[in-house]
Amino acid sequence: MTIFKAFLQILNRNKIILILYSVILIFFAIFNTQNSDIATNFESVKPDLHIINHDTEQGITGSLVKYLGEQNNIVELAEDAESVDDALFYRKVNYVVEIPGNFRADFLAGKNPEITTRSTGDYNANLAEMSLTRYLELAKAYRLVDDETGMLADLEKTLATDVEVELARQNPVNGLERAVFYYNFLNYPMLAGGIFMICLMLLSFREQKVARRIMVSSTSPARVNRILMLANGLFMLWLWLIYVMVSFVIDFHAMLSVPGLWLVLNSGVFTICVTALAFLLANLVNNRGAMNGIVNVVALGSSFLCGAFVPLEWLPDAVRNFAHVLPSYWYIDANEKIGQAEEFSWSNLAPILANIAVVLGFSILFVILTNLLKYARRREI
Amino acid sequence: MKHKKNSTAKLNVLEVTHLTKNYREQKAVDDLSFAVSEGEILGLLGPNGSGKSTTINCILALLKYQQGEIRIFGEPMTPASYDLKRKIGVIFQEVAVFDELSVYDNIDFFCGLYITDAAERKAKVEKALQLVGLTKYRKYLPKQLSGGLLRRLNIACGIAHEPELIFLDEPTVAVDPQSRRRILDNIKKLRDQGATIVYTSHYMEEVEELCDRIIILDHGKIIASGTTAELKQLVKDRSVKQVVGPTLNDVFLELTGRELRD
Known part of the structure; x- marks a missing residue:
């Protein structure tokens, strides 16, 4: 013992x-x-986005709005500046995109019309900005080689490409x-x-x-x-x-x-x-x-x-x-x-x-x- | 101690006959024979490498040997002689205790290797604590003790089970004079209680004070044996130059030489 x-x-x-x-x-x-x-599965994050569209035409403008709608959750707000400020402050939206009037015409004319954006500056806002930037950069590239119809077709084809995500760990x-x-x-x-x-x-x-x-x-x-x-x-x-x-x-x-x-x-x-x-x-x-x-x-x-x-x-x-x-x-x-x-x-x-x-x-x-x-x-x- | 000192009928407690131990080609112990009688303190002296430790390790069955016989209390000593080992206490030169156990628990542990009855063991541990003067340090850890106290703990661990034959291998190495005095007094007490003791040391004055008989070993052989007086006489007789009143140290150096040993 x-x-x-x-x-x-x-x-x-x-x-x-x-x-x-x-x-x-x-x-x-x-x-x-x-x-x-x-x-258990992968789902891409969709930031909350509000679009103020001053351009009444379709074409590239309509395509951009459609693409942003697919990549983000579109949040409808009253069109006054105070509502937008409140929505950003209370994080009802992460990102606000304001498309200027005559955007389509200016863009097709080779100009780079300024799209005004406002952001909460968080991770989701960055994601929304990335989707906007990606669209515009591709559009600028295709604009050099094709007319609007061809450009929109190329854009649709390119942007429709999905990335396959595989979960390594179950x-x-x-x-x-x-x-x-x-x-x-x-x-x-x-x-x-x-x-x-x-x-x-x-x-x-x-x-x-x-x-x-x-x-x-x-x-x-x-x-x-x-x-x-x-x-x-x-x-x-x-x-x-x-x-x-x-x-x-x-x-x-x-x-x-x-x-x-x-x-x-x-x-x-x-x-x-x-x-x-x-x-x-x-x-x-x-x-x-x-x-x-x-x-x-x-x-x-x-x-x-x-x-x-x-x-x-x-x-x-x-x-x-x-x-x-x-x-x-x-x-x-x-x-x-x-x-x-x-x-x-x-x-x-x-x-x-x-x-x-x-x-x-x-x-x-x-x-x-x-x-x-x-x-x-x-x-x- | 069970055996009381008796000067009339002395039994040989330890008998070593023709002991030979080789390390490969080198003879560490060469045909060594001696006996230790009951109640005697035998001093085993020799320079480093003379075979003292090898002899003790062979006696304790820690080493196998090529030739010879070792009998303790008349019985052959083997690694499995557990009944014999119960009567033997060993205090090695190195302090051999558990760092994690207190003074009391260390003595209790080593005593427990011999004595299983808890009440009997408790009494013996208390007695050992008292003998070496460590009662008030019972709860201390070894690292909290001075060198002298550690040596006394080492002794207590070796003798708590009250052995009849005790081997003390340089128990006073590196201790202050006060602690050495205390240790020597303890050894005398053990002798007075009837224990037979085999004692090795390099301190000649200790050997002179304690030992009834001395064996001087060199190169694995006994080169001289006898009482202190007999050894002194031996040196006087063989010296060319007359040595006046030689000390045991003079005897030792005369017999083993003055050259350095490895």
């Missing part, structure tokens, strides 16, 4: 770092929850947006906290001078190791349970659903993998300075490369391909798949289970490597 007690006391002395990792996790989870846009469809983000981000505190504490603990007990004292005692080193493994396992279980409880606090209803519980299961398997990895790393490092470096490289590196901080879809193909060799990738990918599953049929479950199996495979690999390393390093003190 004294070994377990010492473990808890060392844990207690380093609780601040654990609390720090947890606070970062919770802060980002809540921050993301407040700022999450659920983008958001969760089953109400798990916050939960998926939380469990993806969990990759970082789990790796950083788990590796830090297990390495610190094992380094404390394996420090040569302390290890020698244990070796000359009447407690076998094998027993000390067994107790330490048990204590570290219990610590990781406790850490995982805390993080799972926080996820229930953040989004109770989503977490109580079937996909929510799959997220919990997936994180549980990942916790096993982190524990195995931490034991491997604890056997590789031999001082606390190196330990801090390894914690940062492994936890931050995995989190960036595998999509814990930014979605994988935003990363270059080479990075995504490399991420396949890290367990975090399979864990986060499983979270995403759980978020996409509308129902938990076998066809949906199979790829999730495959990811979980890969994470378990990594755990087994880490255990084998740890034992090989121990065997290679078994030497006299």
